[in-house]
Amino acid sequence: MTVVEQQAATAPAVAASSRKRSFKPRYPGWLTAPSLVYYAIFFLGPMAILVAFSLATQQGFGSLSYGFNTSQYGQIGNSLYVNIFIRTLVMASVGSLLTIAVGYPLAYWMARYLSTYKLLALLLIVVPFWTSFLIRTYALKIILDPNGYLARDLGINILYTKYAVALGLVYNYLPLFILPVFASLERMDWTLIEAATDLGARPLTAFREITLRLTLPGVVTGALLVFIPMTGEYIIPNILSGGNYEFVGNAIGDQFNSAQNQPFGSALSIALMLALSVFVAVYIFFATKEERFGA
């Protein structure tokens, strides 16, 4: 009884101040403490030691002396490693462009022409992405096998070449590109296209002037969303190029596996992160732009 009265009394007040409410349920800030401590130890810790290692000096096998030795970084200037960096960036760019070419029309089709089956199509895009990366890469390898049908009967023998790596990149990262682009196409107001064509614009012109412009931030975000992990890729070049076509990630792995030159591997890691940070900055720029446009 009293509760009801109280509510009745406060109801108009709430309605009147609905724009600026005094009450905001908040959860205490210390709830972030466990994660913060965890990140500080097990994420920032490894990153810090990585920096320390990259500046250390190797003394014989497996023994280090810390210091400020930048010679490891100088070694990256070696044409062998410059080439690996260039190859990685070129392959990631090619992979991203191919992903755009394959994925954009699909996202467009989903947003423009589907209604009942839209969610099903979305699910079909997501499912491969949630299944094991390794299994999908392996599946691709079976198809591309030199003894398989593709090579034997159709003459497409590309396993262990850069073409197989590019195919693997597109195959594995396509869903990751389609989702954000689909989201930005979903937000599009299609009546704008109708208006444009009613006013005499040809469909292609309407697409170029309206659809493409409005979804470009989404495309750039999606492209960087795949470009960034492609640059750090390790599994795909290893399996599909059989070690013939190394990415920076593989070069780093080698330093820790077989070569046992951990300071140099650490320096390569730092260099990779620095290279990536440029693209991450661009990504953040476009992502905030996209957010503002969407809101």
Add this chain to the structure above:
Amino acid sequence: MRRLPKAKLGFTVWAVLVFAFLYLPILVMAIFAFNKPAATSLASFHGSNVCSIPPEQVGNITVWNGFTTCWFPAGIHDPTYIPAIITSLQIAAEASVISTVLGLAAALALARMRPRLRAPFDALVYLTLVVPEIVIAVASLIFFVQLRNHFGAFPDLGKATILIGQVVFNASLAMLIIRARFVGMGDVLEEAAYDLGSGPLATFRQVTFPRLLPGIVAAALLSFTFSFDDYVLPAFTNGTTNTWPIVLYSAVRFGLTPAVNALATIMLGVTVLAVTVTAVILRRSRAQVGAGRERTRGLAITVGGLR
């Protein structure tokens, strides 16, 4: 306007081709789980069970040689695969629980924190997702080895270190998924609960938590899947422990039998089931939340977490 149906047809054909591209390799892999060893190899093999043929004599198994189901029992009884799968399941279960708890706690506090206070935490979270996994893997390796050298209590490389490393990015992922759900929910019902005299804990238990549950379940399932499928980090921090992706990887690189296809097919089936369950749960939660935009973004975040 006359051109439109034609354009639609073109796009539909493209879509069918892309879906074929996405699913054909997986399908072929599953079909080849039922493939017999090459006929030439079988000619010189005299056992009763063709799947007990030594791996190096299996012959060309990337073309169809005939139907058999014996790779499934062969895979299930293999001495290396099953213990590795059990190890992976164990690590994934632990990683999933720890990550979800950490992510949930952080998401609750962060969702309504002032942006300026939130920014550093967000930056850290995105950093854990953007840094290439190979870099995290080698950094964790040297870090764990150093810790082991200086603190006797720290475990040797093995299950524990794999788990510790995986929780880092899984917690970030869980936080983002749960926070997206939490923000989408709004705070009106919580306010109502407070107004009706419910305390903070009771409100959390009776109002917030049940409504967050779909997001929490999704985060837990996804953490589980990502941990279970993870190769790169365990490959460097495993010590002598074998996980399923590690044995699968070496099988893929150094010759194998369709037993691997059989196990991969089983795994695939389980994952698809888990994904479908998650999708249904998410869909139900969407109906509750009713925020159209949050839906696709939540999905993008969900998927975007994987490197």
